């Protein structure tokens with residue numbers, strides 16, 4: 606039996622909720638590692654070398670960034686029930702849109718004064734300020750719709766999804782669950798936490814019934830671990846998942862590279878290229894605490910570049 610995956614996350618993160626639901630759907634046991642909501646995140650950065658977005662998946666000294674890639678890793682570990690039914694080839698593309706453009710509409714809609722006491726229940730004012738200060742350089746440059754723009758754009762998408770559910774037998778692509786369902790679920794999960802603003806969902810009964818269905822399996826069985834212990838686990842690992850740089854993709858094994866998300870939270874990860882396919886890049890880096898770590902990022906939405914070596 607392979608070791609269970611470690612999920613580095615915090616309770617209020619929508620993308621962590623997407624992953625928790627996928628783990629529950631696939632009935633994979635997992636280990637919950639709580640990480641901070643804002644920087645500094647020394648244990649996260651020890652593992653990734655810079656990437657600080659939430660969540661991360663870890664097994665030994667392999668670390669996966671971004672839920673689009675994490676979903677593929679969970680699928681490889683436990684193929685049934687699949688997240689990628691052959692009948693829904695466009696599901697990953699819809700998922701990408703729901704995780705990107707739609708997510709930011711949801712953020713624009715929910716981050717309003719009426720919702721904040723609900724989204725941040727029990728959070729003291731100084732922590733609220735720290736959150737705002739942290740997220741400004743992280744994602745403040747994104748064109749997030751606000752106020753009436755956000756509300757009208759949110760409703761237009763909810764209406765289209767409501768109609769889509771009227772054509773199938775329960776899920777976005779008919780009777781088979783797909784990755785698109787999970788990319789929608791975490792967005793609605795966040796809207797549902799927005800106090801009075803959650804009432805926007807009342808007009809969409811099929812979506813509400815769908816939400817109950819997709820979240821019914823819950824998060825599955827998990828244990829907990831402290832993040833410093835997860836770093837120690839990486840340092841003690843004796844190897845990595847095999848990987849290789851496929852030819853014809855513009856890079857060679859052993860090149861010094863930098864990878865970074867291209868949209869927001871673009872903190873770079875420097876290291877040596879050890880794996881590359883059309884779907885993922887794997888960068889090897891040596892960390893004083895975590896040892897030799899393989900950081901996996903998806904190709905979509907990430908920039909991979911050769912790092913110029915400094916000359917003496």
Ligand SMILES: N[C@@H](CCC(=O)N[C@@H](CS)C(=O)NCC(=O)O)C(=O)O
Nearest residue numbers: 618619620657658659660671672673
């Ligand atoms: N495309 C990324 C998006 C991840 C993301 O934006 N996560 C948010 C939390 S839901 C985040 O990183 N916020 C800042 C932080 O946690 O430091 C994914 O699918 O994992």
